[in-house]
Amino acid sequence: RTSKPKIVVCRDLGPDVMPLLTKRDDIEPQVVLWAEDRVCERTWLLENIKGAAGIVIVFSELVDAELLDAAGPSLKVVSTMSVGYEHIRVPELAKRNVRIGYTPEVLTDAVADISVMLALMAGRNANETMSIVREGQHLTAPLPHAPVGFLGFGRISHATLARLIPFGVTDCIYSSNPSSSSSSKKERDEALLKQHQPQLKSLRAVDIDTLARESDVLFVLAPGGPSTRHLVNEEFLRKMKKHSVLVNAGRGTVVDSDALAKALRERWIWGAGVDVVEGEPNVGKDHPLVKEPRCNILPHIGSASFETRLAMATLAVDNCLAGIAGQAMPAELDVKA
Template identity: 60%
Template sequence: MSSASGSKHKIVVTRNLGPDVMPILQDRDDVDLVLWPEDRACDRDWLLQNATGAIALVIMVSDKVNAELLNAAGPSLRAVSTMSVGYEHVDVKELAKRGVALGYTPDVLTEAVADICIMLALIAGRNVKETSTLVTEGKWPNFSWSPFLFCGSQLSAPNPSVNRTAGFIGFGRIAKATLSRLVPFGFTHCVYAANPNSTKPPSSSAAADSSLAQQFGLRSVEKVDLGLVAERSDVVFVLAPGGPETYHVVDEAFLRKMKKTAVLVNAARGTLVDSDALAKVLREGGIWAAGLDVVEGEPKVSADHPLVKEPRCFILPHIGSATNETRVDMASLAARNALAAALGQPLPCALPLGG
């Protein structure tokens, strides 16, 4: 891999990253910036054509990174930098084979996504779809106060004698940030099933769990089988990566094991949850409700999708990390990952790739 000294470093960016971030690349004399000019996902043909000779690509989740694209870029390519924490759109084996680094943007979106997790757990428990809709439709005047009208499932422990258990599928940064937020809601226990798709060696251990429990003032943090996550939790957060290894990890059998008062939150990838099974179990009252930021097959989710029609299923269009501050941070990190690669420096945030 030759250094590009003397000539400019070609960096291809598949989306305008806005006025706070583009100057990181635009203002440099040593960068030849090639930017997809439109305000929509980058055309594949344009990307294949323009990638040639690039030293780094800044891409979005909508851009598939595979042998085809890597071949089109050629041997000059040092890094692919995705503006996302997920990387199921990237063929990491092909990258590893060629010695191309993968930059991504974990950490910077942790807090924004943990916020969405808490919000969806509350929304699902408190019948927000039904109650907010009746206000919007002008039906509030038809309802007079009544002791048990609109009553939901309470996320917090109503008093200190009550236990609350949080369950996680995938127990990385976002899960821990979500768990920390649940502590003042009176949560007492945490169970989790490790991410079966993790590329990292298992770092969890009983000692680490015990230390986390102590840090958060919980009675226990425990790694358990998936079935026990379903059985014990008052709220289950799906926070593992997508991909074939986690496909439909929440299926009908899982949902049938959950408490009838429990809620399911998915803020990871739609493929982890079987939509038909969830709609069926919700319809039959098998669980209290669901709050989803992601749905399998999104954005092709129509008004007659079984989950959209379900009154106890609240759906957001994948806005987990969508805050101004966080998206600027993500875009900035994606730009800096690409720039570092171009300059031959270590990437600020690279995914460790197997050989």
């Protein structure tokens, strides 16, 4: 048996999954849990990560050189309960031979569902009209229509598009960064697309300028990080149609919050639906998007269905234990990709 490797867990994974950390015969871990019902504190993590072999985190835990140095050479695996890894400084881990586990696939459907929900909410101005109803009044609003656009065109965009076809969507444009994709990812994306193409009148890859000008409903489902930061900025938003709707269920940093708030306030666009915002999880009442009635805003719950979170947590534990045992992980991030 490995000698009691320490595993730091930054979110309570629940009664079904926590016991899985100790299920393997070959590993008898010492589990250190941040059990509070709020985001794990950085100071706690820096203290507790010392000597850890693995950590299980979510999108809100920044994994940088400071944290890795605090862990020391014992650290073998960082297992994130997310498909996105904007919060992980990948080259720092590669330098130290720390492996990364993540949770693709299992949350695709849940995030696609919430993307459609946000589009419908924004299209019908749900947030503002709900508060009007609560004030004792009724009104109706028009609904924008196709074509739909995607900024980022991976798994979650494809699953979102598949859900929109039964709504009558026939035209789709997208802009993505194919150079950042590995060849296996490209093959998978092409196979997925072939499934939907016959049901569409047109499907076009466009530049970002065309995407802004032509989308009626624009889904931002791109990964975060420096290459996508503020792709949706004031210049982009000013090009969008007056009746268009913007949905962001990818990463908050892709959309400039101040610019989007201004676009909503000054009616450059009709509405927005966002599950992710810049600065999260520290989003207070003064966040520019929290204050906009035309912004249908959710607290990053795209993957938060019971079954999806169960699948994510289970996969994160499996990744972590496999990493500690030096075995193949069910879902390991290819750090060279």
